[in-house]
Amino acid sequence: xxxxxxxxxxxxxxxxxxxxxxxxxxxxxxxxxxxxxxxxxxxxxxxxxxxxxxxxxxxxxxxxxxxxxxxxxxxxxxxxxxxxxxxxxxxxxxxxxxxxxxxxxxxxxxxxxxxxxxxxxxxxxxxxxxxxxxxxxxxxxxxxxxxxxxxxxxxxxxxxxxxxxxxxxxxxxxxxxxxxxxxxxxxxxxxxxxxxxxxxxxxxxxxxxxxxxxxxxxxxxxxxxxxxxxxxxxxxxxxxxxxxxxxxxxxxxxxxxxxxxxxxxxxxxxxxxxxxxxxxxxxxxxxxxxxxxxxxxxxxxxxxxxxxxxxxxxxxxxxxxxxxxxxxxxxxxxxxxxxxxxxxxxxxxxxxxxxxxxxxxxxxxxxxxxxxxxxxxxxxxxxxxxxxxxxxxxxxxxxxxxxxxxxxxxxxxxxxxxxxxxxxxxxxxxxxxxxx
Amino acid sequence: xxxxxxxxxxxxxxxxxxxxxxxxxxxxxxxxxxxxxxxxxxxxxxxxxxxxxxxxxxxxxxxxxxxxxxxxxxxxxxxxxxxxxxxxxxxxxxxxxxxxxxxxxxxxxxxxxxxxxxxxxxxxxxxxxxxxxxxxxxxxxxxxxxxxxxxxxxxxxxxxxxxxxxxxxxxxxxxxxxxxxxxxxxxxxxxxxxxxxxxxxxxxxxxxxxxxxxxxxxxxxxxxxxxxxxxxxxxxxxxxxxxxxxxxxxxxxxxxxxxxxxxxxxxxxxxxxxxxxxxxxxxxxxxxxxxxxxxxxxxxxxxxxxxxxxxxxxxxxxxx
Numbered sequence: 001x002x003x004x005x006x007x008x009x010x011x012x013x014x015x016x017x018x019x020x021x022x023x024x025x026x027x028x029x030x031x032x033x034x035x036x037x038x039x040x041x042x043x044x045x046x047x048x049x050x051x052x053x054x055x056x057x058x059x060x061x062x063x064x065x066x067x068x069x070x071x072x073x074x075x076x077x078x079x080x081x082x083x084x085x086x087x088x089x090x091x092x093x094x095x096x097x098x099x100x101x102x103x104x105x106x107x108x109x110x111x112x113x114x115x116x117x118x119x120x121x122x123x124x125x126x127x128x129x130x131x132x133x134x135x136x137x138x139x140x141x142x143x144x145x146x147x148x149x150x151x152x153x154x155x156x157x158x159x160x161x162x163x164x165x166x167x168x169x170x171x172x173x174x175x176x177x178x179x180x181x182x183x184x185x186x187x188x189x190x191x192x193x194x195x196x197x198x199x200x201x202x203x204x205x206x207x208x209x210x211x212x213x214x215x216x217x218x219x220x221x222x223x224x225x226x227x228x229x230x231x232x233x234x235x236x237x238x239x240x241x242x243x244x245x246x247x248x249x250x251x252x253x254x255x256x257x258x259x260x261x262x263x264x265x266x267x268x269x270x271x272x273x274x275x276x277x278x279x280x281x282x283x284x285x286x287x288x289x290x291x292x293x294x295x296x297x298x299x300x301x302x303x304x305x306x307x308x309x310x311x312x313x314x315x316x317x318x319x320x321x322x323x324x325x326x327x328x329x330x331x332x333x334x335x336x337x338x339x340x341x342x343x344x345x346x347x348x349x350x351x352x353x354x355x356x357x358x359x360x361x362x363x364x365x366x367x368x369x370x371x372x373x374x375x376x377x378x379x380x381x382x383x384x385x386x387x388x389x390x391x392x393x394x395x396x397x398x399x400x401x402x403x404x405x406x407x408x409x410x411x412x413x414x415x416x417x418x419x420x421x422x423x424x425x426x427x428x429x430x431x432x433x434x435x436x
Numbered sequence: 437x438x439x440x441x442x443x444x445x446x447x448x449x450x451x452x453x454x455x456x457x458x459x460x461x462x463x464x465x466x467x468x469x470x471x472x473x474x475x476x477x478x479x480x481x482x483x484x485x486x487x488x489x490x491x492x493x494x495x496x497x498x499x500x501x502x503x504x505x506x507x508x509x510x511x512x513x514x515x516x517x518x519x520x521x522x523x524x525x526x527x528x529x530x531x532x533x534x535x536x537x538x539x540x541x542x543x544x545x546x547x548x549x550x551x552x553x554x555x556x557x558x559x560x561x562x563x564x565x566x567x568x569x570x571x572x573x574x575x576x577x578x579x580x581x582x583x584x585x586x587x588x589x590x591x592x593x594x595x596x597x598x599x600x601x602x603x604x605x606x607x608x609x610x611x612x613x614x615x616x617x618x619x620x621x622x623x624x625x626x627x628x629x630x631x632x633x634x635x636x637x638x639x640x641x642x643x644x645x646x647x648x649x650x651x652x653x654x655x656x657x658x659x660x661x662x663x664x665x666x667x668x669x670x671x672x673x674x675x676x677x678x679x680x681x682x683x684x685x686x687x688x689x690x691x692x693x694x695x696x697x698x699x700x701x702x703x704x705x706x707x708x709x710x711x712x713x714x715x716x717x718x719x720x721x722x723x724x725x726x727x728x729x730x731x732x733x734x735x736x737x738x739x740x741x742x743x744x745x746x747x748x749x750x751x752x753x754x755x756x
Contacts, residue, residue, distance in 0.1 A: 205642030209457075211557035211579030211617055214641055281558030325536055327556030329577065 007427035009034045009052030012388060015062040017041055020361035021368075021377035031062050033384035036426035041378035057388055060421055063360050064376050065097025065128075065385035067367040068341060069187075069265060070241055070313035072162070072334065073099075074405075075121070077106025082318040082405045084118075088126035090338040090404040092431035094314075095387035095420040097128050098375060099338070100367070103135040104162035110135035110146045115154040127430040128423075129385070131157045131371065133187060136175050140164045145175055152182050157371045160187035160241060163288065163333075167193060169226060176236030185370055187239045190227060190248065191289065195219035200329045202275045202290045210281065212328060215290050221247035228255040231262050239370060240264035242315060244289040246299035253308055263370060264308075266300050267315035268344040269335060273297070273410060283324045283331035284410045287315070304362060305354045311370065312362040314341040318406030335410045339403055344411060346391055346418035356391070384427040393419035448746035452564050452571040455580035456621040464589070464625060470742035471590050471735070478514065478737055487745050488517035491548040495521045497574070498535065498554040503709055503733065504574050504583075508551045511740035515748075517549070535559060536566055543567040548751055549744060552576075557614075570747045578612050584708050585618035587739040589626065591732050592663055595704055600627035605657055605699075606648075607633040608667030608689060608716050609678075611640045615708045616667060620646050633657035635689060637678045638669075654689055661699040666691055666707045669716050682715050692718040696726070704728050 010033045017029035019041060030045035031038065034052075041062075048054050068091065074081035082090075084101075091099045101118070103109035109118065109132055122130035134156035138144045140163075148159060159179065166172045166188065179186050196219045201207050203214025224240055228251050231238040243249060243264050255262045269287055274297045278285045285291055303309040317334025324331050337344075345363065348354040368376030375383040397411045423431040448466050456464075477483055493512040497505055505521060512519040524538055535554065542550065549570045552560045557577030564571040575581040593599055604623050610616045610632050623630045624647045632643060633651045644650050651657030658664065669685060679685045686692075691705065705717075705727045713719045722729060 203641045205645045208640040208642045208646065209617075211577050211614060213578075216641075280561055322534070326534060327554065327559035327562055327577075329556045329558075 007033070007036055007384070009039070009049045010424070010427050011046070011048035011052060011054045012057050012062050012386065013046050013054060015057035015060060015388065017378065018061055018063040018357065018360060019378035020357045021064070021365035022379055024378065025357065031378060031386060033386070033424065033427040036384045038378050038380055038382045038384055040380060055422070060388050060390045062386055062388050064364040064378055064382070065387050065423065065425065066095050066342060066363045067098040067100070067373065067376050068096045068314050068316065068338065069100045069311050069367045069371070070267070070315045071099045071101050071338065072104060072317040073101045074318060075105065080405070081320050083125070084122050084130060085125040085127075086403070086405040087316070087338065088122075088128045088130065090336070091128045092423045093403045093420065094339040095342045095389055095423050096338055097385035097387065097423060097425045098131060098373065099128060100131045100133060100157060100371065102160065102162040103133055104140065108135050108140050109133070109156070110138050110140070112147065112150050112154045115151055115156050119155050128425050131155070131373070133158045133160045135159070136161045136166065136186060137171065142166045142168055142171060145171070145178060148179055148184050149182050152184055157373070158185040158187050158239070161189065163189060165189050165191040165193060165223060169230065172227065173230050173234060176230055176234040176238060179236050180234070183237070185237045185239055187241050188227060189241050190220050190223035190243070192219045192223050195222065200286065200290070201278060202292045204275070204293060206275050206278070210278070217245040217247055217292065217296070220245055220289055221251060224248040224251045228252070228260065228262060231255065231260045232258065235261070237261045238263075242267050242270070242289060242313065243309075244270045244292050244300070245296045249299055249303045249308060256308070263310040265311040265313050266304065266309050267313050268337060268341050269315065269410060270297065270300050271304065271312065272344050272347050277410065278328075281328040283326065283328055284335055284408050284412070286328060286331050286333055287335060288333040301348060301353045304348070305358060307358065310362065311367045312341070312345055312359065314338050318404060319408045320406055324408050334408065336402070336404045336406055336408055340397060340409060340411045340416070342387075342389065342420060343395070343416035343418045346416070349391070350417055384424065386424050387420060388422040389418060389420045391418045393417070395419055448749065451747070451750055453582055453743050453747065454561055454564060454571065454573045456582045456585050456618045456625070457580065459625070461625050464586070464622060467586055467739070467742050467746060468590050468593060470745055471586070471738040474738035474741035474745075475735070477741070478734070483514050484516060485514060486516045488512065488515040488748055491517045491748065491751070492546070493517040493519045493549045493551065493744070494542055494547045495519065495551045495574070496538070496542060497521070497523045498552075498559070499575070501553055501574070503736070504553065507733070507736040508574060508740050511737050511744055514737070515741055515744055517744070535563065539563045539567055543569065549747060570751060572743060572747065575614055577614065578617070579614050580618045581614040582618050583736070583739055583743060584615050585622040586743070587732060587735040588619055588665065588706060588708070589622055590735045590739055591706065591728050594735075595728065596662065599623065601629070602662040603629045603631065603660055604663040604665060605631040605633055605661045606665045606667065607654065607657070607691065609638045609669045609673065610634050610643060610667065611638045612670070612673075613667050619665065620648055631657050631661070633689070635679060638673070654695055655698055658695060658698040661703055664691060664696065664699055664703055664705045666705065666717050668708065668710065668712060671712070686715060690714070690716055690718065691721055693720065696721060706732060708732070
């Protein structure tokens, strides 16, 4: 990662400056970054110290760099799918300045040495900030707890079993309780393995027509409901990594009303796609949780707009031909998403379903707050991570243009409105749009 | 009873037969009429036609099958094709070769028609996108089995003279049945009234949206029915808590004389095979005078000849 050597001061001027954390939305402002940190942002910020660089944003938006709380990377263990270097390049192209990686690697990130290895590897090869989450249980097996204290000290920003759901309620209870010693966040993929069974897509008419075994919504909502009770029992900080259906949202709503320390995320896929996109067995739309019906998608969008859903993630999950080019039921779950996170999210803004500040908050200050990162804001002294984007500029997502090492995007051929023009990490430009 | 006179053109505007979904009423009648001719051919001493002479037909089966495989093989041979059977056991999947690798290998040998069965829904669609020849779906997962639905329709039409306005009850494991899905689509397309009868654990979510009336009480469901179509219940379903036991299943959902007496007096009984006698159907009925099960097998060959012939006409340098 750049930024170890001090960057020149840089002024982004003639910009619409948005920072949901500070309630800032100045149509004619600038952002000044000095020594890798935000020095000033807003109206009237238009001068740069001697020797500094000035970039004219020509009216484009400048906001805090995005923080993506759910990214699967293939390193170590599956470098042919994605490395820290390739993931970070893709992230930079998508305006993401911090990617939070899941511990589902080989070996699993369940040991201090692994966290240390990853952070050093990221420092040497990645162009954006990489923050690892460590496993809740050793080997992601759902049985024995990992060393939360030592792992947090080594740099794990939260604890999760990644793609895996913790089946044993007692293990979850202990994890939530023990995590309180370190004020650690437990991030969970809520999914009842038994109710999923052989299911491969949302249960209902579409699955029945396709002859595919369904996954009921209850496979998710049952575990969310359980976890809410456990959060109340333990007082632990709990975050549902991704939810996909209205019932789960209701459980979260009630828990929040009760004052529990619970939050939830949603993937941009579940905000913008539904089960009909599977069409003729298209495996790039095979996700976990599965894409649901339009009613559930709309519930997710409303949940985001109301602020009930805290963060939006890409759920970037690189898969290769050998895991995706199979009959639907036999294909792996997951879709890449770093490069399309912002553009796909902007679909909601353009459709009038969510305002820009709400979307950006869920992509910047909300995840920063949950993870205790001094980022995701343009407040003076915050990290100098920003993204410059034109919310109107149209583009088409084509396989040839994909930066990620894997190409399993559910948005191939999709028309987007909203182009990242420049991404800066600690005041260094790590991505610059090459022009149309 | 004589079948309705043929008034349908014999053109079939498709490269593949992947399912009943996507076929028009006219397409279906065209295939049924072609199949009537094939029945005549099959009943002659000299059973050969030359429609597929010089053509290569590969039967690529990723799932074990006796009757469908032999039916397609005989159908291809009666039309003069060179037929090769390839059963791809699970072992080559374990060796790491994917279905599409296998398909690409076969495709390089320039077959004209691939007949494919696979245990995964949608697998045949996927394969059809990657090969250059015509593809016939011989059953994919719990999705479709179009030639089964066609042969069922042919059998019904030959006995009842029509499909439209008949009441057909499909009974048993609808959730896991590609036969049920293809039949629901076909029978609806031809204007029959379709019922499904099954315990709720064997009914897939949203089945009522597919144009069927749903019954969980077999006695109620069989009232005024013209055709009783039984489905096979695999014994593995007991282990997976779909139904508790064979004897309970047979008591409530097995077809016996008493339940059959509730249907119309001239109601006929069908089963796609292979049967589990004493599980979903009583032996006496399976072998009795109202059973069409033997004839279904004969119609199977005829329908597959018809499908092969219809697709052959659309092959490069075909006769169309």
